[in-house]
Amino acid sequence: MSRPKLLFFVTEDWYFCSHRLPLGIGARAAGFDVAVATRVNRHADAIRDAGLRLIPLELSRGGRNPLAEWRTVLAIARVLRQERPDILHNVALKPVLYGSLAARLTGQAGVVNALAGLGHIFADERRAGRLRQLVKLAFRWLLRDHGQVIVQNPDDLRLLLETRAIRPEQATLIRGSGVDLDRFRPTPEVDGVPVVTLAARLLWDKGVGEFVAAAERLQAAGVRARFVLVGEPDAENHAAIPVAQLDAWRAAGVVEWWGKRTDMPAVLAQSHLACLPSYYGEGVPKVLLEAAAAGRAIVTTDMPGCREAVADGDNGLLVPPRDAGALAEALRTLLDDPERRRHMGRRGRQRAEQEFGEDAVVRQTLAVYRNLRKPAA
Structure with a gap:
């Protein structure tokens, strides 16, 4: 029996390694065939050495050229058609929007959208007002009744519910991407100027x-x-x-x-x-x-x-x-x-x-995957 496929869509390889690599490793240990679609810079070896497949993408986090941005959507749609993953896990605002649109274009059913905060668009009331409204509309069209959504804090969850971007049953609150409690350990303060x-x-x-x-x-x-x-x-x-x-x-x-x-x-x-x-x-x-x-x-x-x-x-x-x-x-x-x-x-x-232990975050996210893959009643 073939292993279920899990595809991460993340803008940068360094971000995947710093925030989601333990999850990728945990999913692989849980039986998934794990691939990562991302822009490759200096972390290709770290991803491959973890036993995960790497799919390089040309994309930009700060791009504002509509044609170039549409090409990004088409690129991830091509990856979805080739990979045919059981679960697409989009991480952060731009992949959530573009990955969800690509999923609609290709008929991808299993989607997990992880919002690691809502960024400056929602944090600064003095800027980005029109863009904020467009993103809210996009959320409502792309996310509502489509897949599961992971948020990291109650404020973001409340905003998504109040704007009717998602239904309550779609949402899971997982506070952060976790921390490696063995790597980060308390040490005595060093002497000298604080x-x-x-x-x-x-x-x-x-x-x-x-x-x-x-x-x-x-x-x-x-x-x-x-x-x-x-x-x-x-x-x-x-x-x-x-x-x-x-x-x-x-x-x-x-x-x-x-x-x-x-x-x-x-x-x-x-x-x-x-x-x-x-x-x-x-x-x-x-x-x-x-x-x-x-x-x-x-x-x-x-x-x-x-x-x-x-x-x-x-x-x-x-x-x-x-x-x-x-x-x-x-x-x-x-x-x-x-x-x-x-x-x-x-x-x-x-x-x-x-x-906030890393292991707890991995367990909670794997539970989201399991629930998404349950057959409909």
Whole structure:
């Protein structure tokens, strides 16, 4: 008997490896023939070495040329006709829209749409109003009564239900993509000047500007701390911070910029506090789960997704979005109180073990696959 086929559609190979590779491996162990359709950059070997088939696609996350975008839809439709998967798993907003449209064109029945947050289109009321309305209409046409939808936080689930994009029975809440509890483990804080780390794609929407402003305030007040940016700008995102700006901040001594790092356990081990002042439309930011698992207190915004990972006053502090003053005050509170900071770090590890382990996310997603494949009554 042939194994059921599972096809992931993801925009970037690095994103699949960082957020969905354990799921692909878990699905293969559960008996699926797993393939990944994505743009290939530097992670082809990692995907193939995991025993997954790789299907290269030419696509762009930030593309706005209608003809090129339609070609992407046709490309994934061709893959669906060739592969004939039992389940198509679209991951993130653009693959959800384009993959669902391709599924309609080809008659693909088994579809799982995983929304890892709704992005800036829904997070920023001052921008993208017309585009937001178009996406809501597309959701209603493409998702309602068609397949299953996985969301990462209750706010996104409520929005999809209120806009009638999906029915309640289509939805599953799985909070984040999980964290490897063996790879990210608590370590004692290192001696020396405390390090506050913001690790993310370097976008304005991630609160990088507010982080820098908070660092300036604290430095002016005589607070001893190092403020570190980890990551690189995303050239395909409209909110990417120019490299010249990052260099200017570094040259002025406001922040350190460590660039893109693949050794996040080591980065967090050098950090005393993790910070993500995001007002992007997050799902549940993976870096916050990693920081919690590594036993680090967190300062983040009271925004959908971020507040899923951090309970205010328990494993970190929540601040209003776009408020550099409140951010500076929260950071100072924990910089000045090492014992409270370490207690929050211990609570973060406990929460990660209880709620955010990678294995639990894989089990919950495999259950969605099983339910989708059940014969109709």
